Every structure is written in structure tokens, then in C-alpha cells.
């Protein structure tokens with residue numbers, strides 16, 4: 001008899017009924033384990049408090065309504081900016097309405113399919129650098145892999161955006177300061193999920209504002225230098241140059257330095273934490289399923305050429321892509337998103353008053369027991385089944401959906417697939433049995449005490 005494959009770790013659920021204060025306390029620790037088990041089966045859940053009402057929507061057509069059919073009626077809540085504004089200013093992640101639309105018109109062309117091909121050499125170089133960095137750690141002793149995936153993802157962002165590696169003095173300083181910033185801000189989106197009245201003390205800290213100022217000063221330096229290079233006709237053809245030279249097709253205006261700094265900050269924050277989390281979980285899942293790891297290693301032989309491969313090589317990494325997709329399903333880096341309704345709504349025969357919190361949860365949707373076959377198990381082959389294909393269309397949104405879909409979705413899929421293949425081609429990844437990861441969500445879904453693996457060279 002064969003033993004069933006182990007299920008990947010899932011956070012414990014809280015008791016069904018708890019007081020508001022207990023909920024807030026649990027929420028501060030981790031938004032995943034603060035939720036009850038029933039949300040994995042519910043189509044909608046209402047949460048009433050004296051201060052606000054929130055509605056988690058898991059029913060695919062409700063999610064569709066909010067994100068795709070009438071997104072302008074469900075803007076991002078201003079409360080999201082509670083903790084983010086000092087760092088992100090007026091970035092595309094926080095804005096709404098006409099400002100947001102103008103920003104997307106300038107940013108989106110830089111991430112279109114054709115441009116992805118241009119960023120490929122920089123991604124490849126970042127992957128090779130990650131393989132080289134891990135060499136000293138590949139001695140069979142436990143390694144905390146999130147720290148490495150974070151380093152690699154930050155390297156990808158700096159190389160593709162500004163054509164500089166993470167070793168560059170300013171890039172390295174931004175990376176360090178970001179880590180410090182996140183340490184001072186334990187629950188980034190608390191304000192967005194739990195809109196407390198004004199008299200409740202906020203969790204803002206002086207240190208958060210200070211690190212945000214340092215990061216913005218560093219990014220301003222990079223942006224100003226680039227502006228000078230663009231004027232001199234000496235700028236490299238990377239994402240920063242593309243974005244800074246794109247005119248809004250409707251107004252003819254460009255980003256000024258300050259608005260560009262806001263966008264660079266969000267590219268770094270949204271593009272590095274998320275990709276790092278997904279890559280670390282994908283490596284963990286492959287350690288848990290050595291059969292899949294061997295398949296990925298075999299597929300990665302297409303990367304064997306000593307010279308830089310063509311961009312088209314990514315399309316040959318289909319199985320690796322499905323592994324990465326499955327990692328994004330089980331551990332969506334952005335586990336929940338919040339919107340606010342502008343108009344009175346009726347959801348599932350219940351009145352939803354104006355200004356309620358509409359919570360969309362990739363975490364619950366991706367593990368929904370009434371939608372997915374065997375939702376908690378790791379099975380990249382599911383995407384070839386009828387259920388998998390159907391759920392990909394209606395119950396899978398690691399990058400959100402609709403007009404506010406992640407700008408970097410295509411970029412992140414290429415990056416994740418490529419780096420996963422490069423790493424697994426070079427090393428074997430094994431579990432550290434004594435240190436199984438416990439998923440928790442702060443800014444992104446991470447291992448509570450990191451994600452520990454043992455690495456050994458394959459050759």
C-alpha cells in the first residue's frame with residue numbers, strides 16, 4: 001500500500017464565535033489563523049461590529065461583480081493607506097479614479113508581452129546570481145530559504161527596473177532599509193481590514209516613518225540620476241526608462257520625479273515581497289514532493305546552454321510553470337484584498353450598506369471546498385483536469401482580476417518559473433523535518449519562523 005502524499009501546512013482555524021477584541025488580537029498576530037473554518041465552505045460571510053461591517057465574498061460571481069463588472073463602484077478603501085502612505089505616497093497601488101487610470105495608462109505599456117522579452121536577460125542574470133550565492137549554503141545543512149528568495153527577487157527588480165544588481169550600493173541600502181521598515185510595521189493592512197473609529201490608537205511608529213523617508217531618499221537619487229541620463233540620451237533601455245519616457249496618450253503628460261518615486265516604491269514593495277514568498281513556497285512544496293522536484297529538474301535541462309537562452313525557452317518550462325501556479329494557489333502571497341462599496345448593494349439577499357468592507361480572499365477561494373477537487377493537496381497536474389481548468393477561470397486570482405489586476409502578473413509568472421527552474425537545476429532541495437513551516441500572513445504569506453530547507457548540489 002502506498003502512503004498518501006503529505007498535505008502542505010495550513011494554519012489552524014479559530015473557534016467559530018469569538019469577541020471583537022479577541023478577533024482583533026488574533027488578527028494582529030496573523031490574518032489567516034484569525035479566520036474560522038467555515039470560510040472554506042461559505043459563499044459569503046458577514047462580519048458585524050459596532051464600527052463597521054465586512055463581507056467576505058467567495059462566490060465566484062460576486063468576486064466577478066466587484067473586480068470585473070463594476071470595479072469603479074468598489075474602490076480601494078482609503079484606509080489601506082493608513083500604514084502605506086509614508087512609503088508609497090501617491091502610488092498606483094493606493095490611488096483611485098482618474099489619477100489611478102492615468103497612472104496605469106503610463107505604467108502598463110512597460111509590462112506588455114513584448115517588453116517582457118526585453119527584461120528576460122536581466123531576470124536570467126538574477127537567477128544565475130542566486131544560484132551562485134547559494135553555492136556556499138549547499139552543504140546539506142538547514143538554510144532559511146525565504147531570505148535567499150527575497151534577495152533574488154530584489155535583484156530581479158533592480159536589474160529589470162534600473163539595470164543595476166542588488167550589490168550596487170544604493171540597491172543594497174534600499175533592500176536593507178525595506179527589511180527594517182517591515183520589522184517596524186507588523187500588520188501592514190490592519191487599518192484596511194479593521195476600520196476602527198478615529199479615537200482608537202493607531203499602530204504607527206516613528207521608526208516606520210523614518211525608514212520610509214530613508215527609502216524614498218534613496219529611490220529619489222536613482223530616479224533623478226536616471227532623469228539626467230535620459231536627457232543626455234545615455235539611459236539604458238530598461239523598465240525605468242520606459243516608464244519615465246512614456247507619455248499619457250490622453251493628456252501627453254509624463255510622471256514627474258516625485259510621482260515616479262511613488263511608483264518605484266510600489267514596484268519594489270509589491271514586486272519583491274510577493275515573488276519572494278511564492279518562490280520560497282514553491283521550493284518548499286518541491287521538497288515535500290520529491291517526485292515533482294525530479295520532474296522540474298528534468299525539464300530544466302532545456303536551460304543547459306552555457307550562453308543566455310532565448311526568451312522562448314520559458315514556454316518549454318510548462319511543468320515548472322504549473323508547479324509555480326500551484327504554489328500561488330496554495331500560498332497566494334497576497335491572501336486577501338479589501339474594497340469599499342460606494343452604492344447600497346444586495347449580496348445573496350443581504351443588504352450591504354454603503355461603506356462596508358468587501359473582502360476578497362484568494363486564500364479562501366483557492367482552497368474552497370465546494371469549488372476545487374482535493375483543495376488542500378499539492379497537485380500541479382490539476383490544471384490539466386476539467387475541474388482545474390474551470391477553477392483557473394473562476395476561482396483563481398493570485399494576481400487579483402479585472403482592471404486593477406497586478407501590473408506585474410505576466411512578469412512574475414516568467415520570473416517565478418525561470419528562477420524555480422534555474423535553482424532546481426542546480427540544487428536538490430530537501431525538507432528539514434524538525435522545522436516545518438507555519439504559514440502566517442503579515443504583508444505577504446510567509447513561514448512564521450521562515451522556511452527551512454537543506455540544499456545539495458545536483459552535479
Ligand code: HEM
Nearest residue numbers: 093270271274275278333334337398399400406407408412
Ligand atoms: C508572485 C508575484 C506577485 C503577486 C502574487 C502579486 C499580486 C498582486 C495582487 C493580488 C495585487 C492586487 C492588490 C489589490 O488590489 O489590493 C497586485 C497589485 C499590484 N502589483 Fe503585483 N504581484 C506580484 C508581483 C508583482 C510584480 C513583479 C510587480 C512589478 C514589478 C507588481 C506590481 C503591482 C502593482 C503596481 C500593483 C497595483 C496595481 C493597481 O492597483 O492598479 N506585482 N499584485
